[in-house]
Amino acid sequence: xxxxxxxxxxxxxxxxxxxxxxxxxxxxxxxxxxxxxxxxxxxxxxxxxxxxxxxxxxxxxxxxxxxxxxxxxxxxxxxxxxxxxxxxxxxxxxxxxxxxxxxxxxxxxxxxxxxxxxxxxxxxxxxxxxxxxxxxxxxxxxxxxxxxxxxxxxxxxxxxxxxxxxxxxxxxxxxxxxxxxxxxxxxxxxxxxxxxxxxxxxxxxxxxxxxxxxx
Amino acid sequence: xxxxxxxxxxxxxxxxxxxxxxxxxxxxxxxxxxxxxxxxxxxxxxxxxxxxxxxxxxxxxxxxxxxxxxxxxxxxxxxxxxxxxxxxxxxxxxxxxxxxxxxxxxxxxxxxxxxxxxxxxxxxxxxxxxxxxxxxxxxxxxxxxxxxxxxxxxxxxxxxxxxxxxxxxxxxxxxxxxxxxxxxxxxxxxxxxxxxxxxxxxxxxxxxxxxxxxxxxxxxxxxxxxxxxxxxxxxxxxxxxxxxxxxxxxxxxxxxxxxxxxxxxxxxxxxxxxxxxxxxxxxxxxxxxxxxxxxxxxxxxxxxxxxxxxxxxxxxxxxxxxxxxxxxxxxxxxxxxxxxxxxxxxxxxxxxxxxxxxxxxxxxxxxxxxxxxxxxxxxxxxxxxxxxxxxxxxxxxxxxxxxxxxx
Numbered sequence: 001x002x003x004x005x006x007x008x009x010x011x012x013x014x015x016x017x018x019x020x021x022x023x024x025x026x027x028x029x030x031x032x033x034x035x036x037x038x039x040x041x042x043x044x045x046x047x048x049x050x051x052x053x054x055x056x057x058x059x060x061x062x063x064x065x066x067x068x069x070x071x072x073x074x075x076x077x078x079x080x081x082x083x084x085x086x087x088x089x090x091x092x093x094x095x096x097x098x099x100x101x102x103x104x105x106x107x108x109x110x111x112x113x114x115x116x117x118x119x120x121x122x123x124x125x126x127x128x129x130x131x132x133x134x135x136x137x138x139x140x141x142x143x144x145x146x147x148x149x150x151x152x153x154x155x156x157x158x159x160x161x162x163x164x165x166x167x168x169x170x171x172x173x174x175x176x177x178x179x180x181x182x183x184x185x186x187x188x189x190x191x192x193x194x195x196x197x198x199x200x201x202x203x204x205x206x207x208x209x210x211x212x213x214x215x
Numbered sequence: 216x217x218x219x220x221x222x223x224x225x226x227x228x229x230x231x232x233x234x235x236x237x238x239x240x241x242x243x244x245x246x247x248x249x250x251x252x253x254x255x256x257x258x259x260x261x262x263x264x265x266x267x268x269x270x271x272x273x274x275x276x277x278x279x280x281x282x283x284x285x286x287x288x289x290x291x292x293x294x295x296x297x298x299x300x301x302x303x304x305x306x307x308x309x310x311x312x313x314x315x316x317x318x319x320x321x322x323x324x325x326x327x328x329x330x331x332x333x334x335x336x337x338x339x340x341x342x343x344x345x346x347x348x349x350x351x352x353x354x355x356x357x358x359x360x361x362x363x364x365x366x367x368x369x370x371x372x373x374x375x376x377x378x379x380x381x382x383x384x385x386x387x388x389x390x391x392x393x394x395x396x397x398x399x400x401x402x403x404x405x406x407x408x409x410x411x412x413x414x415x416x417x418x419x420x421x422x423x424x425x426x427x428x429x430x431x432x433x434x435x436x437x438x439x440x441x442x443x444x445x446x447x448x449x450x451x452x453x454x455x456x457x458x459x460x461x462x463x464x465x466x467x468x469x470x471x472x473x474x475x476x477x478x479x480x481x482x483x484x485x486x487x488x489x490x491x492x493x494x495x496x497x498x499x500x501x502x503x504x505x506x507x508x509x510x511x512x513x514x515x516x517x518x519x520x521x522x523x524x525x526x527x528x529x530x531x532x533x534x535x536x537x538x539x540x541x542x543x544x545x546x547x548x549x550x551x552x553x554x555x556x557x558x559x560x561x562x563x564x565x566x567x568x569x570x571x572x573x574x575x576x577x578x579x580x581x582x583x584x585x586x587x588x589x590x591x592x593x594x595x596x597x598x599x600x601x602x603x604x605x606x607x608x609x610x611x612x613x614x615x616x617x618x619x620x621x622x
Contacts, residue, residue, distance in 0.1 A: 066522065
């Protein structure tokens with residue numbers, strides 16, 4: 001960063017199994033988001049490997065990594081990052097269009113996903129017409145569009161109030177029960193405890209890795 | 216509609232005032248370009264069209280002169296006209312004699328008069344009333360003599376079709392007498408191609424004009440127009456060469472030669488039109504480049520997210536390119552309309568310029584030239600989005616997301 005070399009994460013050796021529901025937590029600057037970006041093939045490690053679905057994403061070029069993300073990774077961001085000029089339906093259709101799905105199939109799939117996240121009656125609404133929680137649900141639906149192997153969420157409740165955040169975490173739980181592998185990043189240890197496994201980072205290293213039996 | 220088009224249109228709608236202003240700016244640039252193209256081609260094509268109105272590709276005038284450039288006339292005209300008509304490569308010959316006849320007791324003292332043969336004349340088109348008789352239709356016997364006049368004549372004289380008046384020639388200024396006169400009836404109203412609209416003009420049978428002017432004009436004409444049987448430039452040039460070789464007392468000039476001479480005089484106009492057209496291209500380019508760059512800079516986070524969720528660099532490039540294309544297209548469509556309206560308005564103003572033939576246009580729609588120039592503007596505007604599109608595609612995802620979060 002700038003002129004100085006910063007090791008955001010170092011010596012991380014992690015396995016996340018299919019169907020897991022994991023939270024990555026830790027203080028600000030501990031490398032949580034960096035780890036998420038590495039898992040999601042948005043960033044590449046300076047050394048080491050990142051295997052997702054049996055594929056070493058660290059070795060992929062830009063085009064291959066992008067194609068990999070489209071098919072295998074779903075992203076949910078803290079600030080939602082919906083296209084403000086598109087409707088909820090159209091936002092969910094974006095990755096489907098990128099994957100080459102026809103208009104009718106896109107529409108059907110997007111409707112199904114919005115219904116799944118409880119926004120079936122808000123398809124035509126723009127993000128500015130939705131609450132924070134609803135926008136994040138649309139973002140989740142978009143992330144699920146191409147049936148990714150892995151859903152990654154970066155501070156998904158960061159912009160939401162406590163009640164809305166709880167509802168969102170409940171949705172994450174439902175997604176996981178329905179078979180989605182979920183990893184999310186949060187600085188809030190209370191939020192982290194909603195997951196079944198909590199990985200705590202400190203100074204770029206795994207400080208603790210705790211399965212939660214009752215999560 | 217594809218998702219890419221949907222997103223591009225939605226992006227342009229995001230700041231509607233800004234987009235509308237940019238589209239208007241491109242429309243003005245497009246209108247300017249179109250008008251410059253219409254002006255550059257219009258004067259030449261209008262002149263060509265004027266010369267070819269009735270199909271005559273050749274003008275035969277007194278040796279060393281241009282048509283109606285002086286008061287010189289061709290003597291021995293009958294033999295020359297008969298020789299031209301005898302050439303199987305010549306389809307028609309229209310002789311004419313221009314002069315000024317006096318109008319005793321009228322609102323204006325004289326009128327420019329063309330002596331023509333009605334059945335072959337190429338100087339006017341009849342718009343109301345009846346035509347004057349041809350030489351073989353008993354023109355000499357008609358009393359009063361039928362005449363065709365233009366609208367300005369009727370307006371300024373206060374006359375209407377059917378009225379009669381006296382025309383005269385051979386005026387003696389001291390004695391205030393005329394040598395010869397005839398009563399004419401205003402039989403028809405015509406639109407004269409080569410006479411300025413503000414000039415009253417009258418057409419009478421050629422032989423009658425010669426009689427009025429006196430014995431020395433018995434066998435004279437000012438000009439003859441000739442039509443080659445084959446209209447291609449090679450055939451026309453062959454006829455012109457034959458006339459020049461066989462009729463040493465005249466000068467024959469083809470429409471193409473006349474146009475070339477006019478073009479040389481219009482070269483400054485064309486240079487001006489070219490410069491202004493290039494400026495409009497530049498304006499269109501800058502407008503699109505500015506707006507698209509602005510749009511990309513505002514959406515770095517969104518573009519980074521598009522990349523994160525699986526949009527290839529090429530997809531982002533095409534997306535931004537499409538925005539530039541849509542912007543340019545909308546502006547050009549508006550510019551086409553604006554340019555045509557402006558051209559029509561300017562043409563109306565310039566047509567009133569004194570001394571110009573009534574049928575002369577400055578701005579003429581040339582489909583090929585117009586579409587080429589507008590296509591050039593469209594390409595220019597679309598390419599203007601190239602640099603911002605490349606920058607958008609190269610946005611580093613992580614850094615942009617971080618900057619957006621911090622911002």
